């Protein structure tokens with residue numbers, strides 16, 4: 361299948377094989393760039409930056425100016441959904457996001473599901489601006505977190521190591537927990553539909569913490585909510601490309617691909633290349649999967665692995681990316697080297 365487009369990322373997503381794979385990098389905007397740190401300092405808080413269309417547009421464009429990625433990803437955060445649902449949220453220096461946790465179905469009344477768009481309107485404006493300002497061959501990606509991953513922050517109140525609180529709720533009161541999942545499916549679908557209406561050409565759904573679920577629960581709380589979101593998006597945009605990123609799920613990624621209806625999947629760092637080429641890329645285009653820490657170290661080890669990834673996947677539809685987000689200590693010159701190698705300069 362091919363589509364009439366000159367955009368390399370859209371070509372890969374439509375199943376086209378390209379001699380040079382398109383590339384972008386998860387978390388390509390952010391603290392490893394001095395110009396981001398400057399914009400961030402001018403914005404006030406991180407949330408102020410997310411809700412400031414002019415500055416959010418600027419930080420989205422920053423990595424493109426340096427490295428010419430084939431995609432721009434909207435600058436926002438997966439936790440804007442809980443924030444728009446009325447859950448207090450702050451980003452603490454060195455600590456990451458902190459929320460006022462919701463630990464049981466009886467506390468769900470604290471969420472206001474009536475109008476998330478009131479809070480999220482500036483995000484749609486950022487998308488609209490970007491759709492006008494990105495380079496013509498560049499693809500605009502909108503995104504959201506998958507319900508399970510967003511719920512981990514809502515219930516734990518912050519990043520977690522053992523997911524004890526969310527699992528306790530989900531295992532001991534699955535019916536009550538499903539009410540939260542339903543709220544998130546609905547809000548996330550509405551949010552993404554607005555992003556597409558504003559100009560997002562592709563949607564990526566981040567399920568960063570899918571890998572902590574046993575397989576039955578993975579089906580119930582990662583695959584099923586994601587399937588419903590994809591279905592909701594396609595009911596209005598039947599051709600919309602959606603990339604799923606169920607991180608850390610091993611071989612269960614096959615069920616995820618077969619059952620969610622995503623167009624493509626993003627592979628995490630631990631996914632074996634030959635296995636993925638054989639078992640996953642035979643089903644859908646894949647994206648990935650350089651270790652972000654190799655991008656920190658750079659040198660021959662990074663270069664060899666970039667070439668190995670490209671050699672493994674380039675014969676079928678492929679998008680070069682990392683296996684998880686860029687980390688703040690990444691030297692910008694290593695990203696420049698990565699871009700050179702992927703482009704074959």
Ligand code: 1CP
Pocket residue numbers: 385386387388389390391400406433434435436437438439451456457503505518519520566568684685
């Ligand atoms: O200090 C700062 O400037 C804030 C750091 C930061 C940034 C730059 C946060 C806080 N979020 C973001 C932007 C962001 N987050 C983007 C857009 C930028 C881009 O990709 O170029 C995206 C796509 C995200 C997605 C996101 N946020 C995920 C899923 C992807 C992933 O990396 O796993 C997750 C889990 C979050 C939560 C979050 N927000 C911020 C932090 C530090 C975290 C992670 C906390 C944790 O590890 O538990």
